[in-house]
Amino acid sequence: DIVMTQTPLSSPVTLGQPASISCRSSQSLVHSDGNTYLSWLQQRPGQPPRLLIYKISNRFSGVPDRFSGSGAGTDFTLKISRVEAEDVGVYYCTQATQSPYTFGQGTKLEIK
Amino acid sequence: EVQLVESGGGLVQPGRSLRLSCTASGFTFGDYAMSWVRQAPGKGLEWVGFIRSKAYGGTTEYAASVKGRFTISRDDSKSIAYLQMNSLKTEDTAVYYCTSSAATRSFDIWGQGTMVTVSS
Numbered sequence: 001d002i003v004m005t006q007t008p009l010s011s012p013v014t015l016g017q018p019a020s021i022s023c024r025s026s027q028s029l030v031h032s033d034g035n036t037y038l039s040w041l042q043q044r045p046g047q048p049p050r051l052l053i054y055k056i057s058n059r060f061s062g063v064p065d066r067f068s069g070s071g072a073g074t075d076f077t078l079k080i081s082r083v084e085a086e087d088v089g090v091y092y093c094t095q096a097t098q099s100p101y102t103f104g105q106g107t108k109l110e111i112k
Numbered sequence: 113e114v115q116l117v118e119s120g121g122g123l124v125q126p127g128r129s130l131r132l133s134c135t136a137s138g139f140t141f142g143d144y145a146m147s148w149v150r151q152a153p154g155k156g157l158e159w160v161g162f163i164r165s166k167a168y169g170g171t172t173e174y175a176a177s178v179k180g181r182f183t184i185s186r187d188d189s190k191s192i193a194y195l196q197m198n199s200l201k202t203e204d205t206a207v208y209y210c211t212s213s214a215a216t217r218s219f220d221i222w223g224q225g226t227m228v229t230v231s232s
Contacts, residue, residue, distance in 0.1 A: 054218030
């Protein structure tokens with residue numbers, strides 16, 4: 001199974017400041033079709049998860065442009081350019097390149 | 113409005129069965145793969161399994177922790193996905209979410225989840 005490792009597990013951030021979460025996979029996420037099926041999810045307190053980014057860097061419909069994704073191969077990053085209060089929650093990276101699909105442990109974003 | 117609504121959760125004894133349903137609306141259900149993801153209380157997300165769209169054979173894949181006990185099926189005429197859970201264990205206690213996936217293989221749309229508690 002592909003293991004997804006996120007860092008940090010907790011990230012206190014000041015409102016208006018940037019935030020960054022890293023995700024590393026135990027093997028390359030490049031699929032035989034050439035795509036890299038790495039996504040980022042946000043889970044606000046008491047809510048179901050919500051898709052933010054798919055295939056490394058594509059923002060899902062309705063996602064603010066302060067969220068961006070980057071990376072390749074085994075190393076990926078989610079960045080928030082200016083953190084807002086509504087961004088508080090847990091962020092997960094997930095891979096769908098190989099079954100079983102797997103998630104990172106989650107990174108808790110909180111306001112300082 | 114694009115929506116997924118799970119139902120069928122509840123309290124069940126170890127060893128018993130339960131079937132969850134996921135009813136879709138607002139999109140062409142048959143074009144999407146459907147996954148089930150669970151979250152134990154206070155824990156992270158765990159993929160349970162998925163069923164491909166008929167265009168991709170309608171086949172299924174499962175996590176090792178549920179393989180042989182859980183079965184995912186779909187009824188495209190009703191826009192419903194099912195999760196049949198047999199031989200339930202206490203460690204299956206979780207909120208169960210259904211989620212749709214397009215060709216991007218991302219978990220696009222999520223339901224609100226349904227709680228399953230396995231306890232004697």
